[in-house]
Amino acid sequence: MSTKAYDVVIIGAGITGTMTAFQLAKYSIKTAVVEAGIDVASGSTRANSAIVHAGYDAKEGTLKALLNVKGCEMMSQITTQLGVHYKKCGSLVIGFNNRDLEELERLKTRGETNGVKGLRIIKRAELAKMEPNVSKDAKFALYAPSAGIVCPYDLAYAVAENSASNGTDYYFEYKVDKIERDGEYYVVCSEDKAIKAKYVINAAGCYADEIAKLINDDLPFEIIPRRGEYMLLDKCEGKTAKHTIFVTPNEKGKGILVSPTVDGNTIVGPNANIVDSKADTGVTEEGLDEIANGARRIVPQINLKAVITTFAGVRPTPTSGDFYIQESEKCKGFIHAAGIESPGLASAPAVSEYVIDILKKAGAKLNKKRKYIATRTKDGNCKLFYDMTEAERRKAIKEDPRYAIMVCRCETVTEGDVVNAIHRPISAHTVDMVKRRTRAGMGRCQGSHCREKVAEIIARELNIDISEVLKFSSNSKLLMGKTK
Ligand SMILES: Cc1cc2nc3c(=O)[nH]c(=O)nc-3n(C[C@H](O)[C@H](O)[C@H](O)COP(=O)(O)OP(=O)(O)OC[C@H]3O[C@@H](n4cnc5c(N)ncnc54)[C@H](O)[C@@H]3O)c2cc1C
16 A cells, blocks of 8 residues: 655644644645544643743743733734634732732833733732732732733634645544654554655644654753543633733742633633643642642632632643754654744744744645635535524524534533534544534533533434444543443
8 A cells, every 4th residue: 555645734723833734735735634642632632721822931032932922923924814712801910018019020020021912010909900809919010901811622623623624634543653764755643554755744742752852853952741631610700800910020930829711711720830741641649639729819709619610731841841843853844843842833824934934944835725615614614503693694594503402501612513513524423522623511510511422423423323423532432331
């Protein structure tokens, strides 16, 4: 059997890989994305704070600083183009004493050097007006109006779906374990499968160092897994904070925040603890205590009884402290996009352009496509019932009566939404894939009422037995067998 040939293979379907695929899909070249997980956003992109940082945090002159500010500026256009929820809510770094104030002044200067616009130090009276629930001990804050919030996996789905609609191939459960040379091609293998490409982009997040080793290359730094734990509060507490609120940073980083989410919840976290395994996304009692205490420093009256779920993500922290986006010195045409820790989400649009510039310099011929689909999917039909206007809802129900059948009451998700998610370019064929695309199961009851209904719809639409439906990945069947 001949090995399918591409111009570019991207390893990893996190935000770095999918955003690069999205930008590459504008050119007439053949691209594939290979992903170890069952879905897009299986790594750090799935579980993070979801903040589009303004760019005052990264050290002056670093790649992080450059790409964060540019990525933040680009976010509005991309999210509007693809219909992704994004809100420029602004961020506040609060300070409690004069030492904090000095640090805030330093951050402001750094931000201005990095090119962040509109930064201001505000005093207690203005802060209290902007954030009525903030601690009375907070005396000042650095206000960054350009910071925003976005749903990280929805952004990754949107750019992946757009690139798939424009001809990019996606291979899931494709864990790259060997890379060989075949003339001008790299043969990218996973168990007994192989595809080949002239150019490879290593966007494997925490595992980018292991991918580098497959071509006998060594990244000039180590990737340390640093876990961050979170609590998510019910929408009834969605007005706890109007902006993303941080405390003045310390040596561990930006620290614990309290922030609204684009979907109307409040998010609290993360801590930052080194873990032994890059896959350790477990949540601990001590971790939750740590973030609860951190959150109470910001909003003393925060209602943590309203927590509906907890989760954790692992940062691919580079010991060098900066993003590393470079063509391998040993292997021409092999580009590393590694060490992409925070603000990797905010920076992703600019990271992808940076990668493409390197590809061009490496010799890739990139000519603009004549027929480019600008929307998320070919027919542009992926708006959720929840987001539709009354007129749009009536039209959707008229065209497909399944939009009148409610599946998830907490999040107003209809059968029409679920069916649409299953049949989109990157099919949602597990319960969790449907959950992340439609929000069915993300509300107060966390799926206790809709999980079975979603499983039934998946089974029906894919013509499989319900016992075959998975929750998140292989070996995660929902049903063990029949009892009656
Ligand atoms: C706790 C936490 C908070 C954060 N908060 C923010 C924030 O508020 N704002 C912000 O801008 N950034 C934030 N970040 C950083 C941001 O999440 C990351 O920078 C970004 O998600 C990195 O994306 P990526 O695509 O490079 O990596 P990932 O999302 O990890 O994607 C890499 C992909 O490669 C796949 N892969 C790995 N090995 C292989 C292999 N051998 N073969 C095939 N595929 C493979 C993985 O399965 C994974 O899907 C945070 C991160 C964490 C963990």
